[in-house]
Amino acid sequence: MRSSNEVVAQQEAGERPLLQRLGWMAAIWLASVATLGAVAMVIRWWLAP
Amino acid sequence: MFDGLDALLLARIQFAFTVSFHFFFPAFSIGLASYLAVLEGLWLKTGKSVYLDLFKYWVKIFAIVFAMGVVSGIVMSYQFGTNWSVFSDLAGPVIGPLMAYEVLTAFFLEAGFLGVMLFGMNKVGRKLHFFATLMVAAGTFVSAFWILSVNSWMQTPVGYEMAANGQFLPGDSWIAIIFNPSFPYRLVHTVLAAYLTTAFVVGGVGARHLLKDRANSHARKMFSMAMWMATLVAPIQIMAGDMHGLNTMEHQPAKVMAMEGHYESHPDGAPFYVFGIPNDEEQRLDYAVGIPHLSSLILKHEWDAPLAGLDTIPDDEQPPVFMVFWAFRIMVAIGVAMLGIGLWSLFARWRGRLYEWNLLHRAALVMAPSGFLAVLCGWITTEVGRQPYVIYGLLRTADAASPLDAPAVGASLLAFIVVYFTVFSVGIWYIMRLMSAAPKVGEMGAKRGDTGPIRTAGITPGPTQNPGDADVLPAAKEEAE
Structure with missing residues (x-):
């Protein structure tokens, strides 16, 4: 059933207002950058405590 | 444990080990990001779900490859401070800003939009998702642009001013530094190598699944796309490599002499040695098997053109020949084999046997990891070939290392070997597992x-x-x- 749910979710996403979709994009983008930043900081602490 | 060893040698081994390990990942992710953009673009244009299924099949692999590339890349940057602090101090004003741009690109284009690419389809809609995929693909390219600019500047340094304390400072124009003489050739050759590496992995995976099930439409599609890439890009890459070689001949002649195994000068046309055992001590190529005049023809485009040999270079300015000579030959042999596979697939396509020719599929499967070996050998050729310098002609590698004792460098090298083999083995095993599953209709919940x-x-x-x-x-x- 996951495939049909996914199709519905994609269609719903396409019907959302542009601002809402851009907001989601910004939120996911920020979370991704923050995650990589956290990984970099961990390695930095490991190498140069 | 490391008391009897040379700290400089250990630092060089550490950098060689980590950078070799690291480059496998960008070599794959640069090509795979573009392949994903093509797949999603074709899905949006044609509406055929096979492209979306393939996108979803490869995007999981891309995410892991990308993550391992970033982690191993971050470690590389820190090594500049730990083992090569003199180099960082002297060259930092020039290479620091360029590397900072690379990090910004990796963070804000690649990593940022990767999140949208992986998790955003049901949140941002198809077109914005495609935009994110394009940004990731652009990010991998821009990242390569900056890193290769730095590396090229170290091979052909221009546009700098020397400070009284020996530091390299940026001159009047950053353009001269960024677009240094070897940069365009190096960028084109490396990016094409990444595309070919990806094409052969995708082609190998497609071939493996075709060998199991010829009717698998997804395997057919990815195999066909990969073979088109091999057919079209392999000859371009060989031409780009030739131009890169001519550029190297102009700026780093000793490297080309080592690549060719030319210990002696040849005033009446130089042979191309297909085989030989370089003997640096005696300054000769043992058991040499050469084709007369071919080297002059390749490098000067003239049958009798004279070529200088390493006998014109002082001993302490010569690179170690053995590694350069053989790494270059392995790279070229793989390039020719890639061209052969591309032409074979073209013939098979013409005969209508692209999906039925088992021998072709087996050959493509064997060639799947060949791109990784080729890029590794290419980097060995260029990096060992520029020795004994780290900034060519200006700063010797021996003068660029941190003032550390062997145990300090050796311990971190040991840690890297243990951690890398543990962490990345798991990652590579998982990638292989994902690849061993056949792509299918409805891949990861497709429509x-x-x-x-x-x-x-x-x-x-x-x-x-x-x-x-x-x-x-x-x-x-x-x-x-």
């Missing part, structure tokens, strides 16, 4: 049920409720074609 009913009448579930089964609806199968 397979779109063309048929969600549930058939009656108690027994219809075929649409088993995504990925061979027994698919005719309409879905047709669409996948």
Whole structure:
């Protein structure tokens, strides 16, 4: 059933207002950058405590 | 444990080990990001779900490759401070800003939009998702641009001013530094190598699944796309490599002499040695098998053109020949084999046997990891070939290392070897596992049920409720074609 749910979710996403979709994009983008930043900081602490 | 060893040698081994390990990942992710953008673009344009299925199949692999590339890349940067602090101090004003741009690109284009690419399809809609995929692909390219600019500047340093304390400072124009003489050739050759590496991995995976099931439409599609790439890009890459070699001949002649195994000068035309055992001590190529005049023809485009040998270079300015000579030959041999596979696939396509020729599929499977070996050998050729300098002609490698004792460098090298083999082995094993599963209709929840009913009448579930089964609806199968 996951495939049909996914199709519905994609269609719903396409019907959302542009601002809402851009907001989601910004939120996911920020979370991704923050995650990589956290990984970099961990390695930095490991190498140069 | 490391008391008797040379700290400089250990630092060089550490950098060689980590950078070799690291480059496998960007070599794959640069090409794979572009392949994903092509797949998603084709899906949006044609509406055929086979492209979306393939996108979803490869995007999982891309995410892991990208993550391992970033982690191993971050470690590289820190090594500049730990083992090569003199180099960082002297060259930092020039290479620091360029590397900072690379980090910004990796963070804000690649990593940022990767999140949207992986998790955003159901949140941002198809077009914004495609935009994110394009940004990731652009990010991998821009990242390569900056890193290769730095590396090229170290090979052909221009546009700098020397400070009184020996530091390299940026001159009047950053353009001269960024677009240094070897940069365009190096960028084109490396990016094409990444595309070919990816093409052969995709082609190998497609071939493996075709060997198991010739009717697998997804395997057919990825194999066909990969073979087109090999057919078209392999000859371009060979031409780009030739131009890169001519550029190296102009700026780093000793490296080319080592690549060619030319210990002696040849005033009446130089042979191309197909085989030989370089003997640096005696300054000769043992057991040499050469084709007369071919080297002059390749490098000067003249039959009798004179070529200088390493006998014109002082001993302490010569690179170690053995590694350069053989790494170059392995790279060229793989390039020729790639061209051969591309032409073979073209012939098979013309004969209508692209998906039926088992021997071709087996050959493509064997060639799947060849791109990685080729890029590794290419980097060995260029990096060992520029020794004994780290900034060519200006700063010797021996003068660029941190003032550390061997145990300090050796311990971190040991830690890197243990951690890298542990962490990355798991990652590579998982990638292999993902690749061993055949791509299928409805890959990772793609829109397979779109063309048929969600549930058939009656108690027994219809075929649409088993995504990925061979027994698919005719309409879905047709669409996948």
